[in-house]
Amino acid sequence: MRLLTSIVLLAVLAALGHAQFNPTLSVDSCTSSKLKITLENAADGGIIYIQGQTSACKQTTSSATTVHEFDFASCGISWADSFKMIVQKKALYQTGDDKQIPIMCIMDLTDLTVANNLNALDKDDDAGQNLTVKPTASMKLYRDGIDIGGSNVKLTDVITMSIELDPEFRDDFDIVAKDCTAATIPIINAKCAADVDLFPDFSKPQQGYLVSSFGAFRTTDLNGGSVAMTFSCTLTVCANMCSATTCPSGDGYGRKRRGISKRQADAAPAIDDISVGTTVTIAAEEVILEGPADDGSVCMNKSGFLAGIVGLSLSLLIAVVATVYMARKLKERKKALDKANGTGMTSVAMG
Structure with missing residues (x-):
């Protein structure tokens, strides 16, 4: 037991x-x-x-x-x-x-x-x-190398848009911009630029990185002032390198970087889509006109200058006329004196 x-x-x-x-x-x-x-x-x-x-x-x-x-x-x-x-x-x-x-x-x-x-x-x-x-990416807008997301820019500025996969995904995945809009304006359609004069096709400096530079633009606002423009893109994610899309101006995602074979570029099918975006406020370039006082001052200065030129010209003209007149008078008087002197001498000799 x-x-x-x-x-x-x-x-x-x-x-x-x-x-x-x-x-x-x-x-x-x-x-x-x-x-x-x-x-x-x-x-x-x-x-x-x-x-x-x-x-x-x-x-x-x-x-x-x-x-x-x-x-x-x-x-x-x-x-x-x-x-x-x-x-x-x-x-x-x-x-x-x-x-x-x-x-x-x-x-x-x-x-x-x-x-x-x-x-x-x-x-x-x-x-x-x-x-x-899930792979993630980000979009940024730059002016002269400075991030301007959420800030104000002018219509005369040149903006660079960059889209990047986050660092931990760049070695294994790639992206291509499928569709992009700026507010209500389509800028990328079916991987190609909708209007290359407005927004050129993306270039691809390296895997997982897209970039395009463009002149600032905005939707029409009859009231003027500033307009907030939201840029957004739907990105297609690929394993390894995304294949290129032929566009009128070149490859849809941009030119393939050197050293990447066609087999590598074409071997990676699209996996899924993710979205990125950012917002920037664009103001019209202000043209400052001179006020009425300034215009009057400028006009008075010009008038005075012109009056001075005219007066100086008249003075010179009068001086020339007077000089010619006096010269003629002096010449006539000399002739009269010479004639008078000649007559008087003859009378004296005869006496």
Whole structure:
């Protein structure tokens, strides 16, 4: 009887020991190069590793809450692969207490629920985890290299629009501007510029980056003043490089950068659409006219100048006429004196 009691007690203690090891694992982030997880209630001196990989993917566990990072390149794992994370209670041997958690990083590009397509588990009491990530991008407007989003610009300004995937997505994804509008004005239609004189086609300096420079414009406002213009684009996201769209002025997303083969550019189908946008206020260029007082002053100055020129010309003309007149008078008087002097001398000689 005592032996039976001891056996039952040992079985209970063993069951309690099993129950005590119940680690929980949650995926914090999963990029194209790195997996980051948080582990709780693991064992001191235990290990966590990715099944089937080298010791580069093995780390020591603790009973405290710990964060673990695994480099996919070192582990030889592709981003979209399904793999099993093993949480082992003892570092030197495996037991039935060890946990196997399947993990898959999924690029969620839709609003639909992602189906669980994980590999079959060795133990059906271990729940798998999927981490879904949606690529994000941003639009910015620049004037002379300065971000002007939300500020005021003039109709005479030249604006540069840039659209970029966020850094963590640029190595694996690309974008093309599918449709864009400026307020109610279409500027990109079916990946091509609606009016290249208004807004040129985007160029692509590098993967995940679009840019176009244009003269500021706005919708017509008969009241003048400032007009808020909201620029928005629907972007198509592609795995790797997006294929080009032939437009009248060139490629729809811009010219392919050097070093990218046609096979790379054409091999990536569109996956899904995302949206970006920003707003800027555009004011008409003000033309300041001179007031009436200034106009009068300018007119008076011009009139005085002209009057002075006319007066000076008249004075010169009068002086010339007077000079000619006086010269003629003097000449006539001299002739008269010479004649008078000649007559008087003859009379004296005869006497």
